[in-house]
Amino acid sequence: MAITWIKLQISMFDNQKIRLIEKMPAGDTVLIIWIKLLTYAGKSNANGYIMLTDTIPLKSDQLATLFDRPIETVKMALITLEKFGMINLDDNEAIQITNWDKYQNVDRLEMAKEQNRLRQQRFRKRQRLKALPSGKEEEVLTPEKTAASSNDEHSGNGVLNKGNVRRNVTNDAGIPLGVTLSHAADIDLEKELEKDQKISRQRNTKIAYSEKQMALAQQLLKNIKLVIPNFREPNLERWANEIRLMVEGRREKRSADEILTVIQWVAGDDFWRTVIQSPASLRKNFDKLLAQMQFKKKKQSGVRKDKNACIKEWLKHESGGGGDPL
The missing domain is CATH 1.10.10.10 (Winged helix-like DNA-binding domain superfamily/Winged helix DNA-binding domain)
Structure with missing residues (x-):
């Protein structure tokens, strides 16, 4: 394996x-x-x-x-x-x-490599047997008798000695009968085939995203290049699809406007703009980014209120307590 x-x-x-x-x-x-x-x-x-x-x-x-x-x-x-x-x-x-x-455990890894090689060998053999026409017989030497057959391979009339071969007959569905593979190996191979087919289907699935989601991916890339000018060109379709998952994810359900707001905030944050270098990292840290953005905006709002209160207090003091001198 x-x-x-x-x-x-x-x-x-x-x-x-x-x-x-x-x-x-x-x-x-x-x-x-x-x-x-x-x-x-x-x-x-x-x-x-x-x-x-x-x-x-x-x-x-x-x-x-x-x-x-x-x-x-x-x-x-x-x-x-x-x-x-x-x-x-x-x-x-x-x-x-x-x-x-x-x-x-190198010995175990080597054992696994050898097991994988043997499994592939059995798989190829099975595929060859499946390719036989329905009902056709094929004479196959058994592994146990291969060495013995080399001594008396031919009988007096020049044909293979029947004692050293097995007849392998396929049924109507084209599946060989009497195949020497073990049942456990068959199950493993079937599982591997199903897994390969599933992966193939996933790879062939068309990536679906909207123009707005692609625009968000492009905006993120633009912001990253302001920090890293020689940033390599990514696969924008995959980036847009990651944005789509943020919008359509069962647990996330982010709005496009919310994502854009966070993307623009990240571009102005000295720390996060060096960390967020893909939609995947944006998605992973989104809750943390949103919380920090809201906290810092609230803090800045409080500073502005304190500043305005100080100005009003100064004006009141300058006017002798009579309010705004203007």
Whole structure:
């Protein structure tokens, strides 16, 4: 089966390196990228290397796209992690998690890789058997008798010895009878096929969004580029769809005007304008952003009222207590 988990120690945040990184200005971002690198190493299952394919490593610019982070941020995180000895960068920019075998059960990962290879082999065999015409017989050597058949493969008349073969007959539906796959493996394969079909349907689903939601995505991108001029061009359709989820989400139900107000407020906040760099981060922090925006506006309103009261008090004092001298 494919790798679906990695091990993390519960004492991870007691580690001296992690504690030092946390104290850095962008420490939280570096740690998030570190965790993502660990998960990608698990997906790659290549002895700690972060791989795109079996032979091509993922590089910093590609990671920036996958992590939805600016390339400068990813490069800064990689330099920091390499400085602390948590990753290795070779001459080809390939990234490897150091001590991967120390923290992960490598033998188990290799076992899972081999099981996945065998499962794929069985799957291909099953597909070939399904492709046989209905009712057609096929002579298939059994694994147990393959070696024995090499000695007496042919009988006197030059045909295969019937004692070393099994006849495999398909039924009317084209499903082979007497297939040597185990029932459990069949169930696993059916589940995998259903999962693949579900993923395929999701990928083929058209992204639906309104012109107003696209305009909000474009406004957010415009504000981000005021802070980061070389910000990479995102997939605006996905951004607009994320805005749509904020509007149509069962629990969220944000109005377009409310979203625009928060987007514009974020652009003027010294802290949040460096944090909110996608609709996903806007959506994740929206309640917090809305609360801080309302609090600061209320605070500013109170300051203006106090200022007006001071002016009136001064005017009253200057006029000798008789009110407004004008």
